[in-house]
Amino acid sequence: MTSGAATPGGATPFGARLAAAMDEHGPLCVGIDPHVGLLDAWGLTDDAAGLRTFALTVLDAVAGRVAAVKPQSALFERHGSAGVAVLEEVVAAGRETGTLVIVDAKRGDIGSTMDGYADAYLRDGSPLAGDALTVSPYLGFGSLDPAVDAALASGRGLFVLCLTSNKEGHEVQHARTEDGVSVAAVMAGRAAALNAGADPLGSIGLVVGATIGDSAARTGVDLAAVNGPLLAPGVGAQGAGPRELAAVFGAARRQVLASSSRGVLRAGPDLAALRTAARTAAHEAAAALR
Numbered sequence: 509m510t511s512g513a514a515t516p517g518g519a520t521p522f523g524a525r526l527a528a529a530m531d532e533h534g535p536l537c538v539g540i541d542p543h544v545g546l547l548d549a550w551g552l553t554d555d556a557a558g559l560r561t562f563a564l565t566v567l568d569a570v571a572g573r574v575a576a577v578k579p580q581s582a583l584f585e586r587h588g589s590a591g592v593a594v595l596e597e598v599v600a601a602g603r604e605t606g607t608l609v610i611v612d613a614k615r616g617d618i619g620s621t622m623d624g625y626a627d628a629y630l631r632d633g634s635p636l637a638g639d640a641l642t643v644s645p646y647l648g649f650g651s652l653d654p655a656v657d658a659a660l661a662s663g664r665g666l667f668v669l670c671l672t673s674n675k676e677g678h679e680v681q682h683a684r685t686e687d688g689v690s691v692a693a694v695m696a697g698r699a700a701a702l703n704a705g706a707d708p709l710g711s712i713g714l715v716v717g718a719t720i721g722d723s724a725a726r727t728g729v730d731l732a733a734v735n736g737p738l739l740a741p742g743v744g745a746q747g748a749g750p751r752e753l754a755a756v757f758g759a760a761r762r763q764v765l766a767s768s769s770r771g772v773l774r775a776g777p778d779l780a781a782l783r784t785a786a787r788t789a790a791h792e793a794a795a796a797l798r
């Protein structure tokens with residue numbers, strides 16, 4: 509199955525749903541990252557009850573107003589099963605609003621184990637299944653096959669780590685294979701093959717940080733050729749803004765979903781202030797990527 513085709517059950521593919529959401533609300537994803545410092549600043553406790561209030565407040569403020577939200581799984585997992593139960597509730601509540609939910613869990617393992625992750629995050633009826641999942645291809649892109657199959661079969665999407673926003677990503681992503689191709693370009697090429705022919709966008713996206721400067725050119729990654737969405741973290745707290753978005757993405761700018769977590773969340777817990785922060789970030793991203 510290619511990433512643009514309707515699913516056997518008739519679901520609209522993730523790429524098409526995301527393109528429509530970005531057209532309607534602008535190219536912004538708000539990260540739901542309940543860091544200890546933010547919980548404290550919001551007057552919340554660092555426990556499952558605090559997480560729940562935090563995450564549901566963010567949803568209340570931005571759902572139906574932005575293209576997507578992205579709960580950061582690690583910050584729920586640190587509270588054990590009670591935190592994971594909150595993540596499940598947030599995924600369900602987010603999906604109910606119609607806002608796309610990208611679960612940022614960066615899963616990756618050998619194929620047989622990846623089957624389990626695919627079941628957990630990409631199967632209809634699973635409590636952790638949002639609309640898309642972030643995955644790590646660094647056990648080999650082919651190890652992601654179960655997730656690719658499950659995503660395409662259920663109308664969900666993947667965001668494959670390609671050129672990440674952290675400075676350490678170079679060690680792996682800029683390395684060259686024996687053919688002289690960068691590892692990042694191999695990953696981008698594999699995503700492009702899965703998205704071939706999809707219109708308006710395929711469902712196998714990449715994570716490409718807004719902070720990467722000229723890394724796409726340096727690694728030979730042709731972002732426009734990916735024909736899939738590009739999740740761009742690094743906006744706001746990590747220092748990237750409109751200028752970086754425009755410079756990094758160039759001809760691929762219409763594929764970009766800019767992502768900001770702390771940059772928006774620091775405006776909380778006031779709902780109006782959160783909405784204003786998200787609206788400003790969305791307008792800035794839209795202007796930069798026009």
Ligand SMILES: O=c1ccn([C@@H]2O[C@H](COP(=O)(O)O)[C@@H](O)[C@H]2O)c(=O)[nH]1
Pocket residue numbers: 539541580612671672673674715716717741742743744745746767768769770771
């Ligand atoms: O390359 C990557 C991949 C994922 N992230 C995640 O995005 C958010 C960024 O949060 P900010 O507060 O906006 O810095 C966080 O959940 C990261 O794990 C990333 O930053 N870079």
